[in-house]
Amino acid sequence: MVKSLKYCLSFLLVIISCNGATDTLNTPERRKLAEKIFQEGSHLYQGSPESMVRIEKAIAVDSTYAEALRELSVAYLKRGMPHEWKPQFDKAVRHDPKTWVPWRGYLYLYFYRDYKKAIADFNASDTLTPHLDYPQGHSVDYWRGIAYLGLKDHTQALHYWNKHIQKETEDTGEDWVELEAFLYRGITYFEAGNIPKALDDFNKIIHYFKNSADAKYYKAILLHQQGEKKEALLMINEAIEDFNSGFYNHYHYVELLRQIYMEDLEELKSQILG
Secondary structure (H helix, E strand, O other), X not given: OHHHHHHHHHHHHHHHHHOOOOOOOOHHHHHHHHHHHHHHOOOOOOOOHHHHHHHHHHHHHOOOOHHHHHHXXXXXXXXXXXXXXXXXXXXXXXXXXXXXXXXXXXXXXXXXXOHHHHHHHHHHHHHHOOOOOOHHHOOHHHHHHHHHHHOOXXXXXXXXXXXXXXXXXXXXXXXXXXXHHHHHHHHHHHHHOOHHHHHHHHHHHHHHHOOOHHHHHHHHHHHHHOOOHHHHHHHHHHHHHHHHOOOOOOOOOOOOOOOOOHHHHHHHHHHHHO
Protein backbone atom coordinates (compact mmCIF):
# COMPACT_ATOMS: atom_id res chain seq x y z
CA MET A 1 0.00 0.00 0.00
CA VAL A 2 2.83 2.39 0.92
CA LYS A 3 4.69 1.55 -2.29
CA SER A 4 1.52 2.04 -4.34
CA LEU A 5 0.88 5.43 -2.74
CA LYS A 6 4.50 6.44 -3.31
CA TYR A 7 4.20 5.37 -6.95
CA CYS A 8 1.02 7.39 -7.49
CA LEU A 9 2.46 10.49 -5.84
CA SER A 10 5.68 10.18 -7.85
CA PHE A 11 3.76 9.83 -11.09
CA LEU A 12 1.62 12.86 -10.23
CA LEU A 13 4.79 14.89 -9.65
CA VAL A 14 6.12 13.69 -13.01
CA ILE A 15 3.05 14.93 -14.86
CA ILE A 16 3.06 18.25 -13.02
CA SER A 17 6.76 18.81 -13.65
CA CYS A 18 6.49 17.94 -17.34
CA ASN A 19 3.51 20.20 -18.08
CA GLY A 20 4.77 23.57 -19.11
CA ALA A 21 8.44 22.65 -18.84
CA THR A 22 8.61 21.13 -22.33
CA ASP A 23 6.06 23.31 -24.14
CA THR A 24 8.79 25.34 -25.82
CA LEU A 25 10.73 22.32 -27.12
CA ASN A 26 10.55 21.27 -30.76
CA THR A 27 10.15 17.64 -31.84
CA PRO A 28 13.88 16.71 -32.01
CA GLU A 29 14.48 18.39 -28.66
CA ARG A 30 11.62 16.46 -27.08
CA ARG A 31 13.02 13.18 -28.35
CA LYS A 32 16.51 14.00 -27.12
CA LEU A 33 15.19 14.87 -23.65
CA ALA A 34 12.96 11.78 -23.56
CA GLU A 35 15.90 9.55 -24.50
CA LYS A 36 18.03 11.13 -21.78
CA ILE A 37 15.34 10.52 -19.13
CA PHE A 38 14.84 6.97 -20.37
CA GLN A 39 18.54 6.11 -20.34
CA GLU A 40 19.02 7.57 -16.87
CA GLY A 41 16.68 4.85 -15.61
CA SER A 42 18.35 1.97 -17.44
CA HIS A 43 20.01 0.76 -14.23
CA LEU A 44 16.67 0.38 -12.42
CA TYR A 45 15.10 -3.05 -12.00
CA GLN A 46 12.80 -3.77 -14.93
CA GLY A 47 9.16 -3.42 -13.91
CA SER A 48 9.90 -1.72 -10.59
CA PRO A 49 7.82 1.36 -9.62
CA GLU A 50 10.96 3.50 -9.88
CA SER A 51 11.68 2.25 -13.39
CA MET A 52 8.10 2.73 -14.54
CA VAL A 53 7.99 6.29 -13.17
CA ARG A 54 11.15 7.10 -15.13
CA ILE A 55 9.73 5.58 -18.32
CA GLU A 56 6.40 7.37 -17.96
CA LYS A 57 8.26 10.63 -17.46
CA ALA A 58 10.06 10.04 -20.78
CA ILE A 59 6.75 9.26 -22.51
CA ALA A 60 5.20 12.41 -21.01
CA VAL A 61 7.93 14.38 -22.76
CA ASP A 62 7.57 12.52 -26.08
CA SER A 63 4.48 10.34 -26.50
CA THR A 64 5.83 8.93 -29.80
CA TYR A 65 8.97 7.43 -28.24
CA ALA A 66 8.42 3.79 -29.22
CA GLU A 67 11.30 2.30 -27.23
CA ALA A 68 9.93 3.75 -23.98
CA LEU A 69 6.39 2.62 -24.81
CA ARG A 70 7.64 -0.88 -25.48
CA GLU A 71 9.65 -0.98 -22.26
CA LEU A 72 6.66 0.23 -20.23
CA SER A 73 4.59 -2.63 -21.61
CA VAL A 74 7.14 -5.26 -20.52
CA ALA A 75 6.30 -5.03 -16.82
CA TYR A 76 2.64 -5.77 -17.54
CA LEU A 77 3.50 -8.58 -19.94
CA LYS A 78 5.66 -10.44 -17.44
CA ARG A 79 2.97 -10.10 -14.80
CA GLY A 80 0.41 -11.69 -17.12
CA MET A 81 -1.65 -8.51 -17.62
CA PRO A 82 -2.48 -8.44 -21.36
CA HIS A 83 -5.10 -5.70 -20.92
CA GLU A 84 -2.26 -3.39 -19.79
CA TRP A 85 0.50 -4.79 -22.00
CA LYS A 86 -1.17 -4.71 -25.39
CA PRO A 87 -2.33 -1.05 -25.52
CA GLN A 88 1.19 0.14 -24.68
CA PHE A 89 2.90 -2.23 -27.09
CA ASP A 90 0.45 -1.35 -29.86
CA LYS A 91 1.46 2.29 -29.44
CA ALA A 92 5.10 1.29 -29.89
CA VAL A 93 4.12 -0.60 -33.04
CA ARG A 94 2.21 2.41 -34.34
CA HIS A 95 5.20 4.72 -33.95
CA ASP A 96 7.90 2.25 -35.10
CA PRO A 97 6.31 -0.69 -36.95
CA LYS A 98 9.50 -1.86 -38.64
CA THR A 99 11.12 -2.58 -35.28
CA TRP A 100 8.22 -3.70 -33.14
CA VAL A 101 5.82 -5.63 -35.41
CA PRO A 102 8.04 -8.76 -35.48
CA TRP A 103 8.70 -8.37 -31.74
CA ARG A 104 4.97 -8.29 -31.06
CA GLY A 105 4.70 -11.49 -33.07
CA TYR A 106 7.30 -13.09 -30.82
CA LEU A 107 5.38 -11.97 -27.72
CA TYR A 108 2.09 -13.31 -29.10
CA LEU A 109 3.87 -16.60 -29.73
CA TYR A 110 5.82 -17.06 -26.51
CA PHE A 111 3.67 -15.45 -23.86
CA TYR A 112 0.14 -15.96 -25.18
CA ARG A 113 0.41 -18.89 -27.60
CA ASP A 114 -1.67 -16.92 -30.09
CA TYR A 115 -0.14 -18.58 -33.12
CA LYS A 116 -2.33 -16.94 -35.75
CA LYS A 117 -1.65 -13.39 -34.54
CA ALA A 118 2.04 -14.21 -34.25
CA ILE A 119 2.15 -15.45 -37.85
CA ALA A 120 0.26 -12.36 -39.04
CA ASP A 121 2.90 -10.11 -37.46
CA PHE A 122 5.79 -12.18 -38.81
CA ASN A 123 4.25 -12.03 -42.28
CA ALA A 124 3.71 -8.28 -41.95
CA SER A 125 7.36 -7.78 -41.06
CA ASP A 126 8.29 -9.18 -44.48
CA THR A 127 6.47 -6.34 -46.18
CA LEU A 128 7.77 -3.66 -43.80
CA THR A 129 11.46 -4.39 -44.25
CA PRO A 130 13.42 -5.75 -47.23
CA HIS A 131 15.78 -7.71 -45.00
CA LEU A 132 15.03 -10.67 -42.74
CA ASP A 133 14.10 -9.60 -39.21
CA TYR A 134 15.62 -11.26 -36.13
CA PRO A 135 13.46 -10.60 -33.06
CA GLN A 136 15.07 -12.13 -29.96
CA GLY A 137 18.04 -13.22 -32.05
CA HIS A 138 16.15 -15.63 -34.31
CA SER A 139 14.79 -15.05 -37.81
CA VAL A 140 11.06 -14.63 -38.38
CA ASP A 141 11.26 -17.88 -40.37
CA TYR A 142 12.43 -19.63 -37.19
CA TRP A 143 9.52 -18.14 -35.24
CA ARG A 144 7.05 -18.99 -38.00
CA GLY A 145 8.25 -22.58 -37.80
CA ILE A 146 7.36 -22.70 -34.11
CA ALA A 147 4.01 -20.98 -34.66
CA TYR A 148 2.96 -23.42 -37.39
CA LEU A 149 4.10 -26.33 -35.24
CA GLY A 150 1.85 -24.92 -32.51
CA LEU A 151 -1.01 -25.03 -35.01
CA LYS A 152 0.05 -28.61 -35.95
CA ASP A 153 0.49 -27.48 -39.54
CA HIS A 154 3.57 -29.62 -40.14
CA THR A 155 3.83 -28.80 -43.84
CA GLN A 156 4.11 -25.07 -43.26
CA ALA A 157 6.31 -25.56 -40.19
CA LEU A 158 8.78 -27.63 -42.21
CA HIS A 159 8.76 -25.06 -44.99
CA TYR A 160 9.97 -22.36 -42.61
CA TRP A 161 12.39 -24.61 -40.70
CA ASN A 162 14.03 -25.64 -43.96
CA LYS A 163 14.16 -22.04 -45.14
CA HIS A 164 15.69 -20.84 -41.87
CA ILE A 165 18.24 -23.65 -41.58
CA GLN A 166 19.27 -23.37 -45.23
CA LYS A 167 19.98 -19.65 -44.91
CA GLU A 168 21.87 -20.04 -41.62
CA THR A 169 23.90 -22.87 -43.12
CA GLU A 170 24.76 -20.82 -46.20
CA ASP A 171 25.69 -17.79 -44.09
CA THR A 172 27.72 -19.41 -41.31
CA GLY A 173 27.82 -23.20 -41.77
CA GLU A 174 25.63 -25.99 -40.43
CA ASP A 175 27.59 -26.24 -37.18
CA TRP A 176 26.52 -22.68 -36.33
CA VAL A 177 22.77 -23.33 -36.69
CA GLU A 178 21.10 -23.09 -33.28
CA LEU A 179 20.27 -26.33 -31.50
CA GLU A 180 16.59 -25.36 -31.21
CA ALA A 181 16.15 -25.09 -34.97
CA PHE A 182 17.25 -28.71 -35.49
CA LEU A 183 15.25 -29.75 -32.43
CA TYR A 184 11.97 -28.25 -33.55
CA ARG A 185 12.42 -29.42 -37.13
CA GLY A 186 13.15 -32.89 -35.78
CA ILE A 187 10.02 -32.79 -33.63
CA THR A 188 8.01 -31.64 -36.64
CA TYR A 189 9.32 -34.54 -38.74
CA PHE A 190 8.64 -36.88 -35.80
CA GLU A 191 5.02 -35.76 -35.48
CA ALA A 192 4.57 -35.90 -39.26
CA GLY A 193 5.77 -39.53 -39.27
CA ASN A 194 9.01 -38.94 -41.18
CA ILE A 195 11.21 -40.97 -38.84
CA PRO A 196 14.48 -40.98 -40.90
CA LYS A 197 14.42 -37.18 -41.21
CA ALA A 198 13.57 -36.78 -37.52
CA LEU A 199 16.40 -39.06 -36.46
CA ASP A 200 18.79 -37.19 -38.73
CA ASP A 201 18.04 -33.90 -36.93
CA PHE A 202 18.31 -35.41 -33.45
CA ASN A 203 21.66 -36.96 -34.42
CA LYS A 204 22.89 -33.59 -35.69
CA ILE A 205 22.13 -32.05 -32.30
CA ILE A 206 23.99 -34.78 -30.47
CA HIS A 207 26.91 -34.48 -32.91
CA TYR A 208 27.25 -30.70 -32.77
CA PHE A 209 26.15 -29.94 -29.21
CA LYS A 210 26.77 -33.24 -27.33
CA ASN A 211 24.38 -32.44 -24.47
CA SER A 212 20.64 -32.22 -25.14
CA ALA A 213 18.02 -34.00 -23.06
CA ASP A 214 15.40 -33.21 -25.73
CA ALA A 215 17.27 -34.72 -28.67
CA LYS A 216 18.22 -37.82 -26.68
CA TYR A 217 14.67 -38.21 -25.35
CA TYR A 218 13.21 -38.25 -28.86
CA LYS A 219 15.99 -40.49 -30.17
CA ALA A 220 15.30 -42.91 -27.29
CA ILE A 221 11.63 -42.99 -28.35
CA LEU A 222 12.59 -43.87 -31.90
CA LEU A 223 15.09 -46.51 -30.82
CA HIS A 224 12.47 -48.05 -28.52
CA GLN A 225 9.93 -48.11 -31.34
CA GLN A 226 12.47 -49.91 -33.51
CA GLY A 227 13.01 -52.56 -30.83
CA GLU A 228 16.54 -51.49 -29.95
CA LYS A 229 16.07 -51.74 -26.19
CA LYS A 230 19.72 -51.58 -25.13
CA GLU A 231 20.48 -48.51 -27.22
CA ALA A 232 17.21 -46.84 -26.16
CA LEU A 233 18.00 -47.38 -22.47
CA LEU A 234 21.48 -45.92 -22.92
CA MET A 235 20.02 -42.89 -24.70
CA ILE A 236 17.31 -42.18 -22.11
CA ASN A 237 19.87 -42.44 -19.30
CA GLU A 238 21.99 -39.85 -21.08
CA ALA A 239 18.89 -37.69 -21.52
CA ILE A 240 18.20 -37.83 -17.78
CA GLU A 241 21.82 -36.89 -17.04
CA ASP A 242 21.65 -33.94 -19.44
CA PHE A 243 18.33 -32.81 -17.98
CA ASN A 244 19.75 -32.84 -14.45
CA SER A 245 22.68 -30.76 -15.70
CA GLY A 246 20.30 -28.16 -17.17
CA PHE A 247 20.74 -29.12 -20.83
CA TYR A 248 17.12 -29.07 -21.94
CA ASN A 249 14.94 -26.63 -23.86
CA HIS A 250 13.34 -24.25 -21.36
CA TYR A 251 12.77 -20.58 -20.63
CA HIS A 252 12.51 -18.92 -17.23
CA TYR A 253 9.36 -16.91 -18.02
CA VAL A 254 7.04 -19.36 -19.78
CA GLU A 255 6.68 -23.03 -20.68
CA LEU A 256 8.04 -23.64 -24.16
CA LEU A 257 6.27 -25.46 -26.94
CA ARG A 258 6.86 -29.22 -26.59
CA GLN A 259 8.89 -28.69 -23.41
CA ILE A 260 9.88 -31.94 -21.70
CA TYR A 261 9.97 -32.68 -17.98
CA MET A 262 11.68 -35.26 -15.80
CA GLU A 263 8.37 -37.14 -15.57
CA ASP A 264 8.47 -37.62 -19.37
CA LEU A 265 11.96 -39.06 -19.20
CA GLU A 266 11.17 -41.36 -16.29
CA GLU A 267 8.00 -42.61 -17.95
CA LEU A 268 9.87 -43.44 -21.16
CA LYS A 269 12.58 -45.23 -19.19
CA SER A 270 9.90 -47.36 -17.45
CA GLN A 271 8.41 -48.24 -20.82
CA ILE A 272 11.80 -49.29 -22.15
CA LEU A 273 12.54 -51.40 -19.09
CA GLY A 274 9.07 -52.91 -19.14
